Amino acid sequence: MNIIIIEDERKTAQSLEKIILELQPQAKIIGHYQSVEESVTALSNGPMPDLLFMDVQLADGLCFEIFKAVDITCPVVFCTAYDEYSLKAFKSNGVDYVLKPFSKEDIQGAFKKVDELKNFFQQKNTVDLQEVLNKLQAPSGKTSFLLFMQQKYKTVHVDDIAYFCIRHDATWIMCFDKQQYPITQSLDQITQAVSAQQFYRLNRQCLVNFKAIKEIEPYFLRKLLVKLSIETPEKLLVNKEKSTNFLTWLENR
Structure with a gap:
């Protein structure tokens, strides 16, 4: 398997290569690139790899500019510190979206999805990449959370959750019925666990359920300014850098 790594942080690229070769000793890293410009040049003039590992924010811009310049025909694993680009990534041949700092288990999970892609091709005898990408890109996400409160376990279904938030350095579940529950997982962990189609990370403090969104104002x-169907003690704001991505997420529901 020939692999190209597109990552502008040298240490991260080296760490990723080490993990890849530990998990896939037969793999060959045929290129390291740090910018959109050099990635476009390499992919335009050289052979297409079997798999791409790609950061979203590169030295000279977002990686999605590469897809505008080059016809990428191989699956892509996105490795990034930003969760807000997941929808766009999955529209760009993405088979997995790994948040930094990633672990060996995260990369192993990405290779598992790539193997599922190969098995699909072998079983169906087809080269319809988009069909299998659609199949792999629609995880249902976590459906409930198990909480331990007052010496009892309680299950809260995600459909009952209006939003998750951070308050006073703790993570809270805020339900449609106005019940509130503390939870041990971080907001980053919850963001990775729930469906990206159902929940959106508005900012560092809030992850909101689509069903809870009532209206949006400039x-x-x-x-x-995002207003929910239940009252919130704080204003829920999306900054200008994420506003377009958020509106796209709403539109593509």
Whole structure:
């Protein structure tokens, strides 16, 4: 398997290569690139790899500019510190979206999805990449959370959750019925666990359920003010850098 790594942080690229070769000793890393420009040049003039590992934010811009310039025909594993690009990534041949700092288990999970891709081709005898990508890109996500409170276990279904938030350095579940529950997982862990189609990370403090969104208003400095069907003690704001991505997420529901 020939693999190209597109990552502008040298240490991260080296760490990723080490993990890849530990998991796939037969793999060959045929290229390391740090920018959109050099990635476009390499992919335009050289052979297409069997798999791409790609960061989203590169030295000279977002990696999605590469897809505008080059016809990428291989599956892509996105490795990034930003969760807000997942929808766009899965529209760009993405088979997995790994958040930094990633672990060996995260990369192993990505290779598992790639193997599922290969098995699909072998079983169906087809080269319809988009069909299998659609199949792999629609995980249902976590459906409930198990909480331990007052010496009892309680299950909260995600459909009953309006949003998750961070308050006073703790993570909380806020339900449609106005019940509130503390939870041990971090907001980053919850974001990875739930369905990206159902929940959106508005900012560092809030992860909101699509069903809870009532309306959106323009706010100061090109931000968006998100109002939910239940009252929130704080204003839920989306900054201008994420506003387009958020509106795209809403539109593509």
